[in-house]
Amino acid sequence: MFGYVRPSAARLTEEDMDRFGAAYCGLCRTMGRRHGQAARFVLNYDFAFLSLLLWPEEEGEPLHRGCMAHPLAGRDYFPENPALALAADQGMILAWWQVQDALADPGRGKGKYRAAAAALGGAYRRARACRPAFDRTTRLHLERLRTLEEAGCPTLDEPADAFARLLAGAAGEVEQPVKRRVLEQLLYHLGRWIYLVDAADDLAKDFASGSYNPLIRRYGLERGALTEEAREGLAVSLDHSIRLMAAAYELWDFGVWSPIIRATVYEGLFLVGKAVLDGTFQAGAPAFHAARRNKEKL
Amino acid sequence: MTDPYEVLNVPSTATDEAVKKAYRELARKYHPDNYHDNPLADLAQEKMKEINAAYDAIQKERSGRSAGGYAQQQSYGGYQQQQQKAGADPAFQRVRMAINRNDLGMAEQLLGQIGDHCGEWNYLMGTICYRRGWVDEARRYFQTACQMDPGDPEYRQTLNYVENNREGYRPEGYEVFTSSCGGNNLCARMACFYAVCMGFNTCGMRMFCC
Numbered sequence: 014m015f016g017y018v019r020p021s022a023a024r025l026t027e028e029d030m031d032r033f034g035a036a037y038c039g040l041c042r043t044m045g046r047r048h049g050q051a052a053r054f055v056l057n058y059d060f061a062f063l064s065l066l067l068w069p070e071e072e073g074e075p076l077h078r079g080c081m082a083h084p085l086a087g088r089d090y091f092p093e094n095p096a097l098a099l100a101a102d103q104g105m106i107l108a109w110w111q112v113q114d115a116l117a118d119p120g121r122g123k124g125k126y127r128a129a130a131a132a133l134g135g136a137y138r139r140a141r142a143c144r145p146a147f148d149r150t151t152r153l154h155l156e157r158l159r160t161l162e163e164a165g166c167p168t169l170d171e172p173a174d175a176f177a178r179l180l181a182g183a184a185g186e187v188e189q190p191v192k193r194r195v196l197e198q199l200l201y202h203l204g205r206w207i208y209l210v211d212a213a214d215d216l217a218k219d220f221a222s223g224s225y226n227p228l229i230r231r232y233g234l235e236r237g238a239l240t241e242e243a244r245e246g247l248a249v250s251l252d253h254s255i256r257l258m259a260a261a262y263e264l265w266d267f268g269v270w271s272p273i274i275r276a277t278v279y280e281g282l283f284l285v286g287k288a289v290l291d292g293t294f295q296a297g298a299p300a301f302h303a304a305r306r307n308k309e310k311l
Numbered sequence: 312m313t314d315p316y317e318v319l320n321v322p323s324t325a326t327d328e329a330v331k332k333a334y335r336e337l338a339r340k341y342h343p344d345n346y347h348d349n350p351l352a353d354l355a356q357e358k359m360k361e362i363n364a365a366y367d368a369i370q371k372e373r374s375g376r377s378a379g380g381y382a383q384q385q386s387y388g389g390y391q392q393q394q395q396k397a398g399a400d401p402a403f404q405r406v407r408m409a410i411n412r413n414d415l416g417m418a419e420q421l422l423g424q425i426g427d428h429c430g431e432w433n434y435l436m437g438t439i440c441y442r443r444g445w446v447d448e449a450r451r452y453f454q455t456a457c458q459m460d461p462g463d464p465e466y467r468q469t470l471n472y473v474e475n476n477r478e479g480y481r482p483e484g485y486e487v488f489t490s491s492c493g494g495n496n497l498c499a500r501m502a503c504f505y506a507v508c509m510g511f512n513t514c515g516m517r518m519f520c521c
Contacts, residue, residue: 021487168447168448169447169448170440170443170445170446170447170448171448173445174443174445191354194350194351194354195351195354198349198350198351201444202444205444231447244490245490246447246450248488248489248490249446249447249450249474249490250446250447251489252488252489252490253444253446254444254446255489256478256479257349257444259479259480259481260345260346260349260351260355260479260480261351263340263341263355263358263480264351264354264355264358275482279481279482279485280485280487283487283488283489284487286489287487287488287489287490290489290490
């Protein structure tokens with residue numbers, strides 16, 4: 014997970030932003046409590062979004078307390094619930110295998126990934142003990158992805174499918190059959206979208222280092238940028254996956270989280286995809302996070 | 312029975328016009344076009360039935376008679392059924408039957424046993440990819456099918472649909488797309504009309520097409 018999944022700030026009310034912030038802080042605390050302080054550093058808004066999708070019907074009441082990052086002012090946060098625990102465990106497992114994947118990639122520097130692996134080993138083992146089936150399927154899909162990448166797979170859809178299946182596996186523990194079906198479809202296409210957006214974001218870097226990138230192979234690119242034809246073709250794939258995510262979202266009542274999910278699947282993902290394709294995407298905290306911080310300063 | 316006003320998300324004091332507007336919005340959202348070749352089409356179909364029943368109940372309650380109107384025009388196709396081609400190779404007919412059962416693994420396996428990668432082979436491979444959500448591969452197979460059999464209307468209509476029907480349902484006011492062309496131009500609308508309303512023939516409620 015890479016921090017690409019963001020709601021459109023313009024569509025959120027202050028109440029929505031506060032609630033999402035409380036879910037984010039709740040997930041941060043849950044990761045720390047379940048897997049140790051190092052685990053909190055892998056947290057991003059993609060994992061927070063996953064927790065909203067998995068959230069139980071009862072919203073719960075946020076609490077308020079100081080934390081490492083905000084010792085004096087404190088922050089509202091949702092106390093641990095099954096969705097936060099599941100998202101924390103799955104997020105930790107995904108982050109671990111992402112680090113392992115980077116270590117196995119000959120085109121990437123190893124220093125920071127070796128340090129991350131050393132810091133996160135204990136947290137990963139605890140998460141794996143809680144969700145052995147998810148860990149197993151994640152590893153299998155990443156092995157398939159690596160095999161495709163090493164073979165220089167010339168299509169977009171096959172490697173994207175491997176990552177999509179991996180993410181769809183996060184719905185495996187959802188008990189309600191209809192919700193599980195909806196989330197499997199939504200997460201499958203979210204996984205496809207993340208893989209393809211990440212490929213576009215890394216294109217210049219991968220081209221320079223000679224690393225595998227599905228866009229280079231698919232469109233026969235001769236430099237580290239998309240041609241007009243490749244850009245249009247990729248946009249069709251991205252929009253198609255978002256459309257299928259939105260269609261799935263409409264088939265389940267996500268309660269108080271609906272405005273945030275709607276602002277993500279109907280606008281946020283399009284804006285991020287457009288920014289990545291335009292080369293203007295900025296990693297880091299999304300706009301509404303900054304808006305929340307500014308509000309606190311006033 | 313669930314409160315019909317709750318289903319349409321309007322108060323019981325809503326005007327007829329407001330009820331109709333809410334109904335139209337929900338019908339647009341769960342329209343078969345949005346769930347064409349979608350593994351969740353059955354769930355959308357259930358939603359559509361619920362919405363139709365609610366609208367019909369409100370109309371009955373308010374007018375003392377059956378609503379007719381949109382509710383009775385609904386026809387939810389769900390998955391597109393692959394029609395058997397007259398005189399087609401039985402091996403391809405078996406593939407189409409497997410696709411209709413949504414047994415995509417079997418359909419792919421059967422195609423793998425056919426050595427002649429003709430237009431039909433490419434068309435069916437594209438259909439399998441499209442049902443999996445692999446739109447890039449689907450387009451490539453459909454393009455090859457069209458190049459090999461340029462006179463086949465089924466291949467051409469499907470390619471038009473895949474290349475132009477990008478918009479789907481969007482709530483009012485949401486208009487951002489990844490690229491500058493969101494499939495909202497005249498060409499896309501015409502292609503959507505041709506492929507969906509005339510080619511695939513899955514939409515009973517044609518007034519909401521495009």
